[in-house]
Each structure stands twice: as structure tokens, then as C-alpha cells.
Amino acid sequence: MKLFFSILRITGLTALAVVLIDLTLDVGDQSPYQAYPVLWLILAVIVFIAIAIEVSVASLRSLLYRSLTPEAKESYDAFMAAKEEKRSNWLKKTYRKLIDRKPVEKEDEIVLDHNYDGIRELDNNLPPWWLYGFYASIIFAFVYLARYHIFNGTTQIEEFNQEMAEAKAAVEEYKKNADDLIDMNTVERLTGEADLKAGQSIFETKCFACHKMDGGGGIGPNLTDDYWINGGGIKNVFHTISEGGRAGKGMVAWKTELTPKERAQVASYVLSLHGTEPASPKEPQGELWVDPDAPKQEQPDKQTDSIKANTGIKAIQTIE
Numbered sequence: 257m258k259l260f261f262s263i264l265r266i267t268g269l270t271a272l273a274v275v276l277i278d279l280t281l282d283v284g285d286q287s288p289y290q291a292y293p294v295l296w297l298i299l300a301v302i303v304f305i306a307i308a309i310e311v312s313v314a315s316l317r318s319l320l321y322r323s324l325t326p327e328a329k330e331s332y333d334a335f336m337a338a339k340e341e342k343r344s345n346w347l348k349k350t351y352r353k354l355i356d357r358k359p360v361e362k363e364d365e366i367v368l369d370h371n372y373d374g375i376r377e378l379d380n381n382l383p384p385w386w387l388y389g390f391y392a393s394i395i396f397a398f399v400y401l402a403r404y405h406i407f408n409g410t411t412q413i414e415e416f417n418q419e420m421a422e423a424k425a426a427v428e429e430y431k432k433n434a435d436d437l438i439d440m441n442t443v444e445r446l447t448g449e450a451d452l453k454a455g456q457s458i459f460e461t462k463c464f465a466c467h468k469m470d471g472g473g474g475i476g477p478n479l480t481d482d483y484w485i486n487g488g489g490i491k492n493v494f495h496t497i498s499e500g501g502r503a504g505k506g507m508v509a510w511k512t513e514l515t516p517k518e519r520a521q522v523a524s525y526v527l528s529l530h531g532t533e534p535a536s537p538k539e540p541q542g543e544l545w546v547d548p549d550a551p552k553q554e555q556p557d558k559q560t561d562s563i564k565a566n567t568g569i570k571a572i573q574t575i576e
């Protein structure tokens with residue numbers, strides 16, 4: 257029993273230390289023990305000290321006990337026995353109260369005067385532990401009813417939906433800032449000067465050989481005109497740059513060489529070349545591209561191919 261309480265005290269103290277550490281140290285998503293490995297050492301020291309105290313108190317006590325005179329030992333033993341007795345009496349009494357069972361000698365008081373072929377029935381009280389649990393559940397039911405059906409508290413389904421919505425928003429937020437998650441569906445035309453500059457420097461190192469410095473076209477098509485082989489607009493251009501042009505035409509997929517962010521930058525730069533006048537423009541190739549989102553008056557004159565162009569983004573195989 258003594259050992260049990262010793263262990264209880266040591267674990268209690270350790271748990272208290274752990275809770276205090278968790279409450280006082282705020283280290284974001286990490287666990288405090290990852291952030292400060294020295295905490296393990298501190299915990300170990302706390303446990304060690306607790307054990308040391310328990311051991312020394314116990315040995316001090318047995319030392320004192322041994323130094324007592326025989327009479328004193330006797331009265332001490334009697335005192336401890338009385339204490340122990342009191343404790344176990346209290347436990348027994350509480351247990352009996354909760355069960356409320358008539359002792360066998362007193363069963364006569366509660367036997368029902370009915371005799372089923374010699375089998376008789378005792379009219380025991382309901383065990384109080386059960387009865388109070390039952391009352392508690394009735395009270396709980398009323399509280400529950402009022403909370404959720406009268407005052408319209410948030411139900412579990414609503415809570416679930418709310419949490420899902422929050423999580424979804426968090427994912428969207430994360431995606432917005434995570435450059436490397438940009439794909440054809442989420443890419444947006446970048447207009448910031450830094451992004452366009454970055455796009456330009458990529459274009460002028462990796463793309464100019466086939467498209468010319470000014471995008472006028474050479475081996476590859478003119479990127480400044482309104483005609484696109486693989487579709488115009490940021491999404492299609494991003495897709496072409498990522499996955500390459502038509503097979504065997506010389507435009508390779510850049511997705512292994514350029515990060516998604518870089519592809520978005522160079523795609524935005526390519527689009528910014530639209531309408532400029534290259535020195536020796538290549539003749540238009542592909543179809544007239546009309547941005548489905550553009551305001552009406554900005555659309556180029558559509559005499560040819562207008563029907564095809566109006567159907568919007570060309571069908572492209574989905575990426576990945």
C-alpha cells in the first residue's frame with residue numbers, strides 16, 4: 257500500500273510537470289520536446305528527485321521506527337492499525353450505501369408474501385448507484401433537449417460541416433501561398449513587376465533560341481500574335497510550357513526543369529508580349545484565340561475562325 261502511494265505521488269508530480277511544460281511553452285505546431293530536447297533532461301531530473309525524496313523519507317521513517325522503545329513501537333503500531341481500520345471502514349460503508357442490499361439475516365423484512373411453488377421474491381430497493389445514474393441521465397436528457405432542440409445549439413453535423421469548411425479554406429489559403437502547387441487549373445496570370453522580370457530572364461535564357469528574344473518566332477511560333485496552336489490564355493500557355501507542344505514539334509515539356517512558379521512567371525511574361533511588334537514576326541500559326549473572359553471591346557476583329565475561337569479553351573488533355 258505504501259509503495260502504491262509512493263508511485264502515485266511520483267507519477268502525479270511528473271504529470272503535473274508535463275502539463276505545466278505544455279501550458280507554458282508555446283512553440284507552434286512542434287511539440288515542446290522537439291523544440292527543446294533539454295526538457296527531457298529536466299523531466300528526468302524531476303523524476304529522479306521525486307524518487308530520491310520518497311526513498312529517503314521511507315528510510316528515515318524505518319530508521320526512526322527501529323530506534324523506538326518497544327512500548328512506543330507498540331502504541332505506534334496500534335495507532336497505525338486504527339487509522340487503517342478507519343479507512344477501510346469508510347470504504348466498506350460507502351460501498352454498502354451505494355449497493356443498499358439487505359443482509360441475509362434481515363431478508364425477512366422485505367420478502368413479498370407471495371409464494372410461487374416455494375419460490376419467493378425479495379423486494380430489494382433499487383441500488384442507489386444505479387438510481388442516481390438514472391436520475392442524472394433524465395436531467396441530462398432535458399438539458400440536451402433544451403440545448404439542441406429548443407435553443408438550436410450546433411449539432412454534431414453542423415460542427416462537422418463547419419470544421420470541414422474551415423479546413424477547406426485553410427487548404428485553399430495554403431495552396432495560394434504554396435508556389436509549387438500551382439497547376440493548370442489554379443494558375444493565374446502574374447502582373448507583378450518582379451514576376452515578369454523573372455519570367456523575362458527565364459525566357460531570354462531558355463526560350464529565345466526558338467522563339468527569338470522578342471517572341472517573334474523562329475523554330476517555334478510567334479508568341480506575340482493572336483494565333484495559338486495549343487490555345488492562348490494563361491492556363492493553356494502554362495500547360496504548353498509545362499507539358500510541351502504537339503508531339504514531335506520541338507517544344508519540350510519544361511516541368512522537370514522549371515518549378516511551377518517559374519512556369520507561371522514565364523507564361524505570364526509570354527502573355528505580356530502579346531501585341532508587341534517583333535522585328536521579324538513569323539506568320540500566324542494555329543487558331544485565332546479569343547480570351548473568353550476578356551471584355552467585349554478588347555476582342556480582336558474576328559472574321560476568320562471566329563466560331564472555333566468562341567468555343568473558348570481548346571480541349572486539352574488534363575495534366576498529371
Ligand code: HEC
Pocket residue numbers: 458459462463464465466467475476477479483484485486487493496497500501502503505506507508510522523526541542
Ligand atoms: C527547341 C526549340 C524551343 C524551345 C527552346 C522552346 N520552344 Fe516553345 N515552342 C517550340 C515549338 C516548335 C512550338 C510549337 C509546338 C507545337 O506546334 O505544338 C512551341 C510552342 C510554344 C508555345 C505555344 C505556342 C502556341 O501557338 O500554342 C509556347 C507558349 C511556348 N512554346 C513557350 C516556350 C517557352 C516559355 C519556352 C522556354 C521555357 C520555350 N517555348 C522554349 C519550340 C521551342
